[in-house]
Amino acid sequence: xxxxxxxxxxxxxxxxxxxxxxxxxxxxxxxxxxxxxxxxxxxxxxxxxxxxxxxxxxxxxxxxxxxxxxxxxxxxxxxxxxxxxxxxxxxxxxxxxxxxxxxxxxxxxxxxxxxxxxxxxxxxxxxxxxxxxxxxxxxxxxxxxxxxxxxxxxxxxxxxxxxxxxxxxxxxxxxxxxxxxxxxxxxxxxxxxxxxxxxxxxxxxxxxxxxxxxxxxxxxxxxxxxxxxxxxxxxxxxxxxxxxxxxxxxxxxxxxxxxxxxxxxxxxxxxxxxxxxxxxxxxxxxxxxxxxxxxxxxxxxxxxxxxxxxxxxxxxxxxxxxxxxxxxxxxxxxxxxxxxxxxxxxxxxxxxxxxxxxxxxxxxxxxxxxxxxxxxxxxxxx
Ligand code: ADP
Ligand code: MG
Numbered sequence: 373x374x375x376x377x378x379x380x381x382x383x384x385x386x387x388x389x390x391x392x393x394x395x396x397x398x399x400x401x402x403x404x405x406x407x408x409x410x411x412x413x414x415x416x417x418x419x420x421x422x423x424x425x426x427x428x429x430x431x432x433x434x435x436x437x438x439x440x441x442x443x444x445x446x447x448x449x450x451x452x453x454x455x456x457x458x459x460x461x462x463x464x465x466x467x468x469x470x471x472x473x474x475x476x477x478x479x480x481x482x483x484x485x486x487x488x489x490x491x492x493x494x495x496x497x498x499x500x501x502x503x504x505x506x507x508x509x510x511x512x513x514x515x516x517x518x519x520x521x522x523x524x525x526x527x528x529x530x531x532x533x534x535x536x537x538x539x540x541x542x543x544x545x546x547x548x549x550x551x552x553x554x555x556x557x558x559x560x561x562x563x564x565x566x567x568x569x570x571x572x573x574x575x576x577x578x579x580x581x582x583x584x585x586x587x588x589x590x591x592x593x594x595x596x597x598x599x600x601x602x603x604x605x606x607x608x609x610x611x612x613x614x615x616x617x618x619x620x621x622x623x624x625x626x627x628x629x630x631x632x633x634x635x636x637x638x639x640x641x642x643x644x645x646x647x648x649x650x651x652x653x654x655x656x657x658x659x660x661x662x663x664x665x666x667x668x669x670x671x672x673x674x675x676x677x678x679x680x681x682x683x684x685x686x687x688x689x690x691x692x693x694x695x696x697x698x699x700x701x702x703x704x705x706x707x708x709x710x711x712x713x714x715x716x717x718x719x720x721x722x723x724x725x726x727x728x729x730x731x732x733x734x735x736x737x738x739x740x741x742x743x744x745x746x747x748x749x750x751x752x753x754x
Contacts, residue, residue, distance in 0.1 A: 417546020463530025662697030678704030
């Protein structure tokens with residue numbers, strides 16, 4: 373990430389005196405489709421970020437320039453812009469306003485290296501960096517938790533994507549060398565050390581997004597709710613699948629449609645896998661951690677049915693190349709696999725994945741090596 377370019381562009385457009393802030397994209401090591409069931413997720417901030425050079429301009433207007441899109445936008449603090457990328461900035465400003473806090477207009481240039489739409493949450497990075505920057509510039513007194521909530525609300529209200537809190541949470545709270553075990557029901561979190569010496573984290577982007585993704589997402593949510601309402605008949609305290617044990621679910625196996633049973637079973641097992649995985653991390657047992665990643669993929673593919681040929685193919689190659697752990701990441705039907713690979717296995721794995729994927733699907737997967745990094749922060753240029 374070339375921060376000097378950002379700073380120079382700001383000087384060219386708006387003059388001197390900008391402050392620089394960054395917020396990262398994120399990965400999720402394990403815990404997929406658990407968030408809306410009140411379960412756990414295990415994300416981390418990565419070393420791919422969105423950065424902004426920003427300065428108050430003593431007006432009521434926002435003048436913004438997107439370095440990556442070479443596009444400018446200018447709009448009033450209270451005016452929804454029509455450019456999509458600008459609506460993320462507006463969304464954050466609007467949510468700050470809803471809290472009764474006052475800010476002024478500002479000039480800014482932003483850009484980054486989080487790939488757009490690849491499932492690394494460039495959108496959360498964008499929201500978080502503005503929430504963080506505006507909090508600092510105007511001394512708003514927001515907590516990191518407030519900033520994550522503001523980013524999520526901006527995505528709901530200004531962009532129209534009803535996302536959970538994980539992405540913004542990871543972007544704002546991330547810490548180098550740590551994963552974040554987030555309880556999606558209570559929003560309590562715990563930092564878990566992650567320092568697999570001799571291993572690398574790499575994402576392989578299938579570069580496909582099958583159109584099933586959003587319709588099947590809604591079907592899965594409905595299947596989980598159907599499972600809960602059946603279990604509730606005899607266990608009235610149950611609110612979410614988080615409250616259901618495997619033993620409880622099995623009591624209802626005969627009553628539930630086969631597919632609903634399998635979906636619910638996946639979610640309960642995925643939560644257990646995540647807890648096994650974090651316990652393993654605390655004991656520096658990365659072998660068990662890797663097994664849980666493969667188990668997650670297996671469940672997503674065969675029980676929850678949200679994988680696709682491209683994702684399964686890349687995880688199979690990982691297995692054959694002695695990758696320690698691999699699974700699809702994100703909602704499914706495309707996007708990336710996440711792989712924990714030893715230094716020795718790395719080059720052969722990447723080569724094999726590129727060659728074989730191209731033979732079967734006509735193009736190479738994109739490769740993103742990532743490092744676990746700090747969350748939102750101010751940057752000092754030397
Ligand atoms: P992701 O999985 O990366 O979060 P989204 O579709 O949620 O994908 O968000 C991508 C959108 O966020 C882009 O279409 C764009 O509007 C905005 N965005 C993200 N990164 C940038 C950037 N570097 N420059 C301009 N806009 C960006
Ligand atoms: Mg997004």
